[in-house]
Amino acid sequence: MDYYGASIGRLIEAFRSLPGIGTKSAQRLAFHIISMPEDDVKGIAEAMTEARHNVHFCKCCCTVTDGEICPICAGGESGKRNKRQIMVVENSRDLAAYEKTGRYDGVYHVLHGAISPMLGIGPNDIRLRELMMRLQGPDGECTADEVIIATNSSVEGESTAMYIVKLIRTLELPVKITRIASGVPVGGDIENIDEVTLERALKGRTEL
DSSP: OOSSOHHHHHHHHHHHTSTTOOHHHHHHHHHHHHHSOHHHHHHHHHHHHHHHHHOEEOTTTOOEESSSSOTTTTTTTTTOOEEEEEEEESSHHHHHHHHHHTOOOEEEEEOSSOOBGGGTBOGGGTTHHHHHHHHHOTTSSOOOSEEEEOOOSSHHHHHHHHHHHHHHHHTTOOOEEEEOOTTSOTTOOGGGSOHHHHHHHHHTOEEO
16 A cells, blocks of 8 residues: 555655665665755765665676775885785675775785576676786796685585685695684675774685
């Protein structure tokens, strides 16, 4: 039943289409939006439109950015990122989680997913090809000293980690391969884990 009219109903349905937003949350957001000053609502709409048009993948690490390369690949604030140490993560939110620890000065590679046959996601559906091309470099020489595999401690994350190890060894790249330690709980998502646990996991990584 339509309780509020077509315009509010469409707004509620729009919010409901977002991940993690249920009916009650969608209603709260909708009523908050319509109670805001019109200029503030226009600002939110413009920010969303601008992000949708301008954000794309970093040509180096594949994270989302609005420049040709992301700030981390560009060197960060210090300009001293170790580009020969590459941490492989599932998504850009995981990258942000590790950055918040302030303890990692290398760079990243974002896969945008994990291998999951149950969901029909294979190696070609995530950014593995880009990772291998990046590691080999334009002249075929290995561009990294260490690859840190920081995929989630799930079945999909572990399968992806093992597949990456297999690819690197098949290419016979002279690079150290490590896996973050078990400070990350099995089945846990990196983006939801506290900074201390992430730091311990990073420090306790093991060679594969």
